[in-house]
Amino acid sequence: xxxxxxxxxxxxxxxxxxxxxxxxxxxxxxxxxxxxxxxxxxxxxxxxxxxxxxxxxxxxxxxxxxxxxxxxxxxxxxxxxxxxxxxxxxxxxxxxxxxxxxxxxxxxxxxxxxxxxxxxxxxxxxxxxxxxxxxxxxxxxxxxxxxxxxxxxxxxxxxxxxxxxxxxxxxxxxxxxxxxxxxxxxxxxxxxxxxxxxxxxxxxxxxxxxxxxxxxxxxxxxxxxxxxxxxxxxxxxx
Amino acid sequence: xxxxxxxxxxxxxxxxxxxxxxxxxxxxxxxxxxxxxxxxxxxxxxxxxxxxxxxxxxxxxxxxxxxxxxxxxxxxxxxxxxxxxxxxxxxxxxxxxxxxxxxxxxxxxxxxxxxxxxxxxxxxxxxxxxxxxxxxxxxxxxxxxxxxxxxxxxxxxxxxxxxxxxxxxxxxxxxxxxxxxxxxxxxxxxxxxxxxxxxxxxxxxxxxxxxxxxxxxxxxxxxxxxxxxxxxxxxxxx
Ligand SMILES: [Fe+2]
Ligand SMILES: [Fe+2]
Numbered sequence: 001x002x003x004x005x006x007x008x009x010x011x012x013x014x015x016x017x018x019x020x021x022x023x024x025x026x027x028x029x030x031x032x033x034x035x036x037x038x039x040x041x042x043x044x045x046x047x048x049x050x051x052x053x054x055x056x057x058x059x060x061x062x063x064x065x066x067x068x069x070x071x072x073x074x075x076x077x078x079x080x081x082x083x084x085x086x087x088x089x090x091x092x093x094x095x096x097x098x099x100x101x102x103x104x105x106x107x108x109x110x111x112x113x114x115x116x117x118x119x120x121x122x123x124x125x126x127x128x129x130x131x132x133x134x135x136x137x138x139x140x141x142x143x144x145x146x147x148x149x150x151x152x153x154x155x156x157x158x159x160x161x162x163x164x165x166x167x168x169x170x171x172x173x174x175x176x177x178x179x180x181x182x183x184x185x186x187x188x189x190x191x192x193x194x195x196x197x198x199x200x201x202x203x204x205x206x207x208x209x210x211x212x213x214x215x216x217x218x219x220x221x222x223x224x225x226x227x228x229x230x231x232x233x234x235x236x237x238x
Numbered sequence: 239x240x241x242x243x244x245x246x247x248x249x250x251x252x253x254x255x256x257x258x259x260x261x262x263x264x265x266x267x268x269x270x271x272x273x274x275x276x277x278x279x280x281x282x283x284x285x286x287x288x289x290x291x292x293x294x295x296x297x298x299x300x301x302x303x304x305x306x307x308x309x310x311x312x313x314x315x316x317x318x319x320x321x322x323x324x325x326x327x328x329x330x331x332x333x334x335x336x337x338x339x340x341x342x343x344x345x346x347x348x349x350x351x352x353x354x355x356x357x358x359x360x361x362x363x364x365x366x367x368x369x370x371x372x373x374x375x376x377x378x379x380x381x382x383x384x385x386x387x388x389x390x391x392x393x394x395x396x397x398x399x400x401x402x403x404x405x406x407x408x409x410x411x412x413x414x415x416x417x418x419x420x421x422x423x424x425x426x427x428x429x430x431x432x433x434x435x436x437x438x439x440x441x442x443x444x445x446x447x448x449x450x451x452x453x454x455x456x457x458x459x460x461x462x463x464x465x466x467x468x469x470x471x472x473x474x475x476x
Pocket of ligand 2: 302303304305306358379387
């Protein structure tokens with residue numbers, strides 16, 4: 001969505017097998033663009049959209065090392081030569097650029113600021129868009145719409161996730177638009193204010209939250225043994 | 239999305255069985271809200287969101303009489319007493335309010351203007367949001383992202399659809415954000431400028447377009463015999 005009062009181009013894209021959201025952000029004036037959390041199966045769709053919109057893809061960014069799908073990073077580096085892969089240093093994954101707390105990813109006149117938000121994995125980060133006229137953040141699997149990422153594998157720790165959400169995401173202004181890496185119920189976005197009031201897990205005490213998360217009894221992720229090794233290379237396997 | 243420079247609340251919602259997009263629009267100040275194209279299976283999710291956001295649902299609006307899913311209109315009228323069902327007069331469906339070309343649906347300080355866009359069905363309309371700071375339109379099945387609704391049943395007529403798109407949608411400014419009733423590839427929105435350049439069907443001549451549409455060879459819609467009779471009552475069957 002090209003939003004009012006700003007030259008930001010913004011598109012949310014969905015990959016239905018893993019219910020993953022990919023985000024395209026760009027500066028309408030300079031044409032510099034970034035993709036957040038692309039999926040290998042829809043990388044061609046994303047590259048085509050970048051091309052049709054006349055954009056120049058500079059960074060392919062991941063919020064963390066995904067366990068449920070293979071990142072589109074590697075494929076996009078082939079389809080769009082010159083773009084660089086980006087992930088957090090704490091993920092221990094390989095990438096062209098490794099980010100730490102407070103660092104920025106800049107495209108045109110926009111920047112995404114890194115906030116480390118471990119708990120789902122050690123390397124999870126939230127990217128906060130720095131712009132005067134629109135507040136938005138990309139929370140990966142740390143915070144989902146009325147939910148959150150699981151904490152029962154890949155160094156998951158519920159108490160750490162709770163502190164990340166309350167310390168790094170819920171401290172943003174209430175009207176900040178939040179965009180998750182997944183949704184399974186057709187919800188596309190939320191806001192800080194809404195989740196502080198209506199998130200059924202995160203509105204609990206930390207003790208209760210840990211108990212809930214330790215008793216979810218979820219199945220082992222289908223793609224994890226294939227996805228994690230691939231994603232640790234973050235598209236540098238070629 | 240609560241968009242910058244306006245008090246519009248905007249949310250896109252997805253129903254995955256029929257790949258239908260439902261839209262929630264509201265005035266943040268007066269709290270008046272409308273839903274466009276809700277689906278019966280996700281009506282409870284939508285009613286819950288309206289309630290959590292503290293909104294007052296005034297209209298449940300359909301772009302046309304859908305053949306691929308049962309509208310959530312009737313269920314929402316039960317879940318949220320007082321809201322009114324809205325559809326075009328040309329749809330021949332029943333509803334509390336029947337709209338014609340140029341009429342408006344008003345919620346708070348916002349209005350949706352009706353543009354009749356027949357071709358997929360006789361009663362298809364496009365709703366154009368009248369706002370200074372953001373241009374958007376809801377095209378139903380008339381225009382989809384890089385595609386369009388089928389024209390081989392329910393009074394479908396490809397030449398009529400072509401004229402509707404070029405006469406009523408492509409005449410909007412190029413930066414108008416377009417939101418379709420469906421997408422099957424994880425695309426969530428488009429713009430007038432983009433579709434004028436990149437829609438593989440609508441960029442053809444009218445003659446070529448008619449030929450393409452008459453040779454799609456699509457399967458008979460799974461839910462049509464159940465959905466159309468229900469949707470012709472538009473939630474007034476109770
Ligand atoms: Fe994850
Ligand atoms: Fe339809």
